[in-house]
Amino acid sequence: MTTATLSVMPASTIDGQQGLPMRPADVVMQLDRLGSFHQFRLSFMRTLMRRMITEKWQIEAPVFDLDSNGYGTVVYEVQAKYSRYSFVLFSHYLDDSLRNDRVIADQWDLTMALCEGSVDQEQLEHLRANVPLQEAGRVDSRVFVLSRANRSARNFNYVVDQLAQGSQPDVNKIAEVGYLYRTTAAYGSGKLGMADWDKVRGKHRDFSRPFAAEMFTCFMLRHFSLQQADFIARQRAPDTAVVLDDQIKRYFGIGNSTGLGMAPFLINHPQLINQWVEVRETALATVLVEGQVTDEALDNLQCTAKRVIQHLDEIVTDDALQRQSNQCVHDQLQQVVLPWLKEYGASLSSWTQLTEHAQANWRVETQELINSLLIELYPQLVDRLEEQMDIVERYDLVPEMPLVELRNSIERAYDWALKIDFSQPQEQGVFWYRSEEKMEPRLGQTNIDIGEERQMPLAIGRSVRECYDAICAYLAEYPNDDIAHFLLRQPEFRGIICRIQTMANCRYGEIRENLVHKAVLPMHLLRCKLSFFGVSKFDPRSRLWVRNTMFQGAPLISDFSSPIANQLADGWQFPVKPTN
Amino acid sequence: MKVSKNELTAALKKSFEGLGFSYGDYLDAAAMVTWSEMTGLDGLQTLERALPFIDAGNSQSPALGYRYADSNNPHPVLDAKGASSLLCGSRIVDLACSLARKNHSVMLRVDNCRNRLFALERLSNAGQRGLVAAMGWFKEGCFSWATIGAGQQYPALKQFVCAPIETPLHQSLWLFCSTAEKDCWELMSAALPELANANKSEQREPQTLQQAYADSLEQGIAMPVPLWEKFDLLTARVLVESTESSRAGAGE
Numbered sequence: 001m002t003t004a005t006l007s008v009m010p011a012s013t014i015d016g017q018q019g020l021p022m023r024p025a026d027v028v029m030q031l032d033r034l035g036s037f038h039q040f041r042l043s044f045m046r047t048l049m050r051r052m053i054t055e056k057w058q059i060e061a062p063v064f065d066l067d068s069n070g071y072g073t074v075v076y077e078v079q080a081k082y083s084r085y086s087f088v089l090f091s092h093y094l095d096d097s098l099r100n101d102r103v104i105a106d107q108w109d110l111t112m113a114l115c116e117g118s119v120d121q122e123q124l125e126h127l128r129a130n131v132p133l134q135e136a137g138r139v140d141s142r143v144f145v146l147s148r149a150n151r152s153a154r155n156f157n158y159v160v161d162q163l164a165q166g167s168q169p170d171v172n173k174i175a176e177v178g179y180l181y182r183t184t185a186a187y188g189s190g191k192l193g194m195a196d197w198d199k200v201r202g203k204h205r206d207f208s209r210p211f212a213a214e215m216f217t218c219f220m221l222r223h224f225s226l227q228q229a230d231f232i233a234r235q236r237a238p239d240t241a242v243v244l245d246d247q248i249k250r251y252f253g254i255g256n257s258t259g260l261g262m263a264p265f266l267i268n269h270p271q272l273i274n275q276w277v278e279v280r281e282t283a284l285a286t287v288l289v290e291g292q293v294t295d296e297a298l299d300n301l302q303c304t305a306k307r308v309i310q311h312l313d314e315i316v317t318d319d320a321l322q323r324q325s326n327q328c329v330h331d332q333l334q335q336v337v338l339p340w341l342k343e344y345g346a347s348l349s350s351w352t353q354l355t356e357h358a359q360a361n362w363r364v365e366t367q368e369l370i371n372s373l374l375i376e377l378y379p380q381l382v383d384r385l386e387e388q389m390d391i392v393e394r395y396d397l398v399p400e401m402p403l404v405e406l407r408n409s410i411e412r413a414y415d416w417a418l419k420i421d422f423s424q425p426q427e428q429g430v431f432w433y434r435s436e437e438k439m440e441p442r443l444g445q446t447n448i449d450i451g452e453e454r455q456m457p458l459a460i461g462r463s464v465r466e467c468y469d470a471i472c473a474y475l476a477e478y479p480n481d482d483i484a485h486f487l488l489r490q491p492e493f494r495g496i497i498c499r500i501q502t503m504a505n506c507r508y509g510e511i512r513e514n515l516v517h518k519a520v521l522p523m524h525l526l527r528c529k530l531s532f533f534g535v536s537k538f539d540p541r542s543r544l545w546v547r548n549t550m551f552q553g554a555p556l557i558s559d560f561s562s563p564i565a566n567q568l569a570d571g572w573q574f575p576v577k578p579t580n
Numbered sequence: 581m582k583v584s585k586n587e588l589t590a591a592l593k594k595s596f597e598g599l600g601f602s603y604g605d606y607l608d609a610a611a612m613v614t615w616s617e618m619t620g621l622d623g624l625q626t627l628e629r630a631l632p633f634i635d636a637g638n639s640q641s642p643a644l645g646y647r648y649a650d651s652n653n654p655h656p657v658l659d660a661k662g663a664s665s666l667l668c669g670s671r672i673v674d675l676a677c678s679l680a681r682k683n684h685s686v687m688l689r690v691d692n693c694r695n696r697l698f699a700l701e702r703l704s705n706a707g708q709r710g711l712v713a714a715m716g717w718f719k720e721g722c723f724s725w726a727t728i729g730a731g732q733q734y735p736a737l738k739q740f741v742c743a744p745i746e747t748p749l750h751q752s753l754w755l756f757c758s759t760a761e762k763d764c765w766e767l768m769s770a771a772l773p774e775l776a777n778a779n780k781s782e783q784r785e786p787q788t789l790q791q792a793y794a795d796s797l798e799q800g801i802a803m804p805v806p807l808w809e810k811f812d813l814l815t816a817r818v819l820v821e822s823t824e825s826s827r828a829g830a831g832e
Contacts, residue, residue, distance in 0.1 A: 102830070140582065141800045190584030198585065199797050260830060395607075396709065399674035400681040435826055436819040442830045444820075451820030457603045484678035487671050491641035494670060495604020544830060 020285040022507065026416065028277060031513035035524025036365040039573060040372040041379065042279060043534030044211045046573065047386045048219070049554055051206075053569040055081040059223075059557050063124075066091060068235040070228045073128070075119060076220060080206035086119040087220045088112065088127050091228065099150050101184045101257040101547075104437045106136065108148035110181060110224070114217050115143050116195070116204065134185070135192065135438060144195040144207070145217045147186040149225075152255060156180045156229065159244070163233035166240040168248060171577045175251075176316045178537060178549045180225040182255030186214040201390065210272070210390050211533060218550050222254040223557055246556060247578040253552025256535060259545035260441040263525040264432070266511065267458045271502065274509030275391040276532050281508070283375045283382040288355065291378045293348045302341055304373050304574070309333050311536070311574040319540040325365060332366045376573070395502045397494065399484035403475055406483060406497065409504050410468050416512040417461035418468060428462070429518025431455040443522065443544065459516040463496045536574065581808065582800030589614045591811045598817035599631075600639035601667070608702075609666040615701040617801055619734065620784075620792035623698070628807055630664055630695045641667045646675070646688075655686070655771070660693035665753070669699035672755060676713070677706050680757035687767055688755040696753045700726055700735060706757060707732045714756040714764035718745045723778055727764060734786035734793075740778035 027033070039046065063075035076087040089112045098107050111132045119127070123142070130137030134148055155177045162169040188211075190196040200207055207213040226249050233241040266273055291297065312330040317323055340357070348354065351374055358367045375382055411418065420427055431444050433451040444451050457463065470493060474486055483501075487494050503509050513520065526546055527538060535548040553575025555568040562568065583591070592610035601609060616623025642663050646656040656679070660668045672690050679686035693699075696717040706713040707728030713735075714727040723742050728735035744750070754771065756764040769775050820826065 138581065141584065141798065190586030193582055193587065193800060194584060196584045196586050196797055203798075396705070397670075397674055400678040433820045434818060435822045435830070436816070437822040439815075439819060440830055442820075442826055444826065449825060450823075451826070454818050454820055463603075482678055484671070484674040487674060488644040488646070491605070491643065491668075491671060492602045493604070494674075495602070495607055498604060 020282060020289060022278075022281050022285050025508050025510075026512065028281060029508055029510060029512045031511055031521070031524045033364050033368065034277075034511065034528035035521065036368045037280075037528055037531035038369050038372040039531055039534040039536060040280065040283070040375050041382055042283060042375075042385055042389065043532055044209065044215045044389075045219075045534030045551060045554070046570075047209060047389075048212050048215045049551075049572070050383075050386075050569045051212075052080075052216075052219075053555065053560055053565045055206075056560060057081070059220075059560075061227075066228070066231060068232070069093070070232045070235075073124075074224060075124070076223075077118060082205045084117055085204075085206075086115045086117065087217070088115060088119055088124065088131065089220075089224055090128060090132050092132060094150070096153060099153070101150060101182060103185060103259065103261060103440050105184065106134075108132075108134070108184070109151045110149040110221065112145075112147045112149070112217060112221060113139060113143050114145040114147075114213055114220075117142065134187075138193045140193055141195045141199065143193075144200050144204070145186055145188045145213045146192060146194060147183055147214075147217045147221065149181040149183040149221055149254070151181055152177050152179060156225075159229050160233050160236070163229065163244060164237040164241050166237075166242050168242070168245050171248060171251060174248065175314050175577050177255070178251075178552050179222075179253045179255040180229060181221060182257055182547070183218055183221060183550075184257050186217050188214050208390065209387070210276075215533065215550075218254050218256070219554070222252065222551050222554075225254070226252060226556070246558070249556055250553055250559075250572070251575060251578050253536075253549040253554070253575075256530075256548050256550050257541075257545060258526050258530060258548065260432075260443065260522055260526075262529050263522050264441055264456060264458060266525050266529055267460060267515065269393060270499070270509035271391055271393045271395075271506060273511075274503070274506040276389060277508040278506075279385050279388050280375075280532075283385055284355075284371050286381050287374050287378050288350065288352045290381055291351055291374070293345075293351060295346075297377050298341065298345045298348075300377055301373055302338060302345075304376060305333055305338055305341075307576055308369065308373070308574045310576045314577060315537050315539075317537075317539040322538060322540050328363060329365050329369060332362055333369075336362065337366065337370070379570070395498050397483065397498045398501050399482065399487070401483050401501070403471055403481050403483055403486050404479065406500070407468065407471050407475065410464060410471070410500060413504055414461070414464045414468070414500070414510070417464040417514075420461055420465065420514050422462055422465055426518040427514055428459075428516050430516055430520060432458045432515070445518075446516075457495075459514070460496075460499070460510060461514045462516060464500065467493045467496045467500070581803050581805055583803045583808070584800055585614060585618060585797060588617070588801055588803070591808070591815065594818055595811045595814035596639075596666070598814035599634055602641065604670075605641055605667055608670045609698075612666055612669065612698040612701040615704070615793075616698055618793045618796040619789040621697060621700070621737075621789075624804065624807060626695055626697055628804075628810075630666070631810065633694070634664055634666070638663065639667070641671070644668060644671060655689060657689045657691065659691050660753075662692050662694065664695040665693055665697075665699040666695060668693065669696075669702045672753070673699060673702040673706055673713075673757075676755045676757040677709070677711060680711055680759055684760065685758035685762055686756070687771065688757075689771075690753040690755065691748065692751050693753045694751065697724075699753065699755075703755070704728055704733070704735055707735065710759075712756075712758045712761055712764070714768070716754045716768055717752065718742075718750050722781065723775060725765070725768070728786075729761075732786060734789040736786050737782075737784040737789075738780055739782040740775065741781045742774060742778040745774070 058079040061076045066072035071091045074089045078085040094109045113131045159169045230243045312326045358370050431452050433455050435442050535550050537549040539547040553572035559568050589610045593606050596606035596609045613623045613627050642661040646658040676688050703713050703715050710730050712730050716725045723740045725738045726735040
């Protein structure tokens with residue numbers, strides 16, 4: 001067992017958290033570690049749920065116009081703390097053969113829009129004409145999220161049949177899928193004529209955290225899916241139908257399919273990713289420094305670890321690698337971590353002893369799981385960071401910086417990129433491009449697939465290398481020049497220099513991986529972003545897209561007014577089957 | 581039709597990429613056009629007029645150098661070689677900022693520069709980064725003059741009616757940058773005596789630009805459909821044909 005030591009590392013720059021010992025970027029920003037992140041207290045679904053319950057959001061459906069098969073229109077009105085919103089949903093018949101989760105689909109079972117204010121008839125008709133078209137339609141700046149979902153036909157029909165017959169569905173069957181609908185996209189940030197993020201963050205304080213509106217849309221989709229199942233069962237068999245039990249309802253989440261489209265986001269928004277990771281790392285460092293190892297905290301940790309073991313045990317996935325990974329973490333928790341806590345827990349003076357031992361001995365995914373669980377133990381220490389997930393991104397050049405200083409900065413901050421030998425074929429084995437099919441991002445194989453000359457500039461390591469080589473050659477001739485003068489002659493490097501200089505002020509942000517390596521695993525990029533969303537139950541369908549579950553275990557809208565609402569708001573992570 | 585700021589910026593980035601702009605250039609150019617449109621300075625109209633020229637093999641940033649007009653003149657002169665300020669505006673302002681930081685103030689003249697209006701967004705950036713900055717240019721019997729104070733978000737704009745300028749300078753752009761408050765207009769008038777008798781014809785305060793920007797954000801940006809369709813055509817140049825094999829690259 002190691003003793004409690006805190007390495008000397010750069011301090012947090014998050015407001016009010018200066019001086020904390022932070023993990024270095026060369027540990028945190030490795031792609032496989034980012035792909036091992038789990039949801040945690042400050043993930044967006046978790047913070048949204050706490051906000052809705054704490055602020056007692058009121059949600060009603062003044063329009064619930066469905067036919068007996070559940071097709072039609074529903075408008076929910078949402079009274080949040082600061083403003084009123086409308087969630088408008090269209091339910092359509094969709095032939096099974098047309099159901100496609102890929103971004104290239106053009107028909108869906110459900111289409112939805114989240115709008116500011118109340119929706120009048122004129123706006124409703126405009127939405128009805130455009131929302132079902134998704135990317136092929138246009139909306140206006142009163143709308144700020146557009147989404148769609150496909151039914152999990154097998155699960156949905158089974159649940160409705162059971163309810164119509166007067167029985168509750170078998171939770172073992174539900175556990176296999178975990179949702180009634182899968183969302184395949186939730187668009188915000190001004191796409192298709194919608195309100196810009198700059199407007200949303202400034203005008204709608206209820207949704208001013210990153211992706212809060214998109215997460216809320218998925219939460220409302222889950223609410224509708226459960227309401228619709230009850231509704232159809234009652235229409236089908238009014239004399240025998242029962243409503244779905246609340247405990248089982250909570251065990252239903254919303255499915256999500258995420259593909260490569262999410263990957264470029266992480267590369268193109270390094271300041272935002274830096275902020276998310278820094279908040280997470282700040283939460284962890286705060287817990288390690290200030291979190292007292294009490295009997296209660298130790299019990300809570302062990303108790304949650306046992307629930308995670310059960311949660312992992314209940315995940316169903318066809319993907320062999322994911323299954324194996326779940327099993328390994330499950331076994332390590334059960335056979336190593338819990339016994340270790342039992343033996344050493346009482347003598348711990350700091351959680352750092354646990355994290356250092358974990359880092360030295362246990363799998364990366366187990367380490368990151370433990371980090372999530374530690375953060376969970378101290379809401380009073382970390383919840384104040386909730387409001388710090390957002391940042392106004394701005395990429396500025398410092399033209400007067402001596403070029404030699406920039407070269408030194410690259411050598412320090414991008415040493416990982418300079419170590420890559422891009423002359424080796426495997427280091428440029430793939431390229432990223434946009435397909436003519438809905439501009440879907442795809443991965444091509446170098447010298448095999450077409451489109452290499454149109455590749456997206458996601459190979460940051462390679463761009464840095466090219467820039468560095470050009471700077472070194474230039475400095476040999478003009479050793480005293482600054483960046484402005486270098487760029488007069490070599491303008492093609494302005495973009496990457498702007499990025500390098502901006503990111504020099506960020507602790508994290510750059511993912512330390514060659515994203516054009518032949519064996520790159522984009523799945524890690526997807527998992528990283530999804531962990532900040534707060535999803536669970538990863539089910540890879542290939543190495544390039546993954547199904548997962550959102551809001552499984554979360555409270556229902558009817559729970560918002562429950563006497564134990566606050567308890568429900570916080571205890572739903574790593575959901576397990578209801579026991580009765 | 582109306583589009584959002586984010587949507588316009590994204591469409592412009594891909595369009596400029598389709599035109600052949602390099603990575604940093606298309607990011608900058610998209611920001612310049614979007615800002616000019618949102619602040620009410622008709623960026624889209626200016627772009628529409630500029631597109632045929634840019635698309636005729638003028639989409640690469642030229643290497644630039646500068647000289648001094650004569651030994652008595654401390655102000656550098658650059659030749660933009662006919663490039664749009666979408667392609668050289670950033671670097672020109674970068675140079676002005678760098679020289680101002682070192683020498684406290686600088687006046688630059690850039691000859692043979694097109695679409696000079698767009699450089700205003702870059703100038704505003706310099707203001708936001710703590711420099712006093714100004715720029716001026718002739719166009720169609722008017723001299724446009726923009727100034728921004730250190731730490732300000734938006735510039736003030738004035739237009740003067742004046743006699744047509746001599747040919748070599750009608751495509752020029754004058755840039756001032758300073759680390760301290762300075763009467764840039766005095767410097768400008770000294771450099772161009774013909775401005776002494778110019779009459780002010782129009783003035784826009786920073787608040788006007790700021791309000792236009794806020795309105796665009798709130799209500800969306802009016803977008804001419806033919807131009808939007810042109811963007812689609814330019815964007816198509818960066819898209820790759822979809823084949824059975826390429827679908828495998830999306831995980832199918």
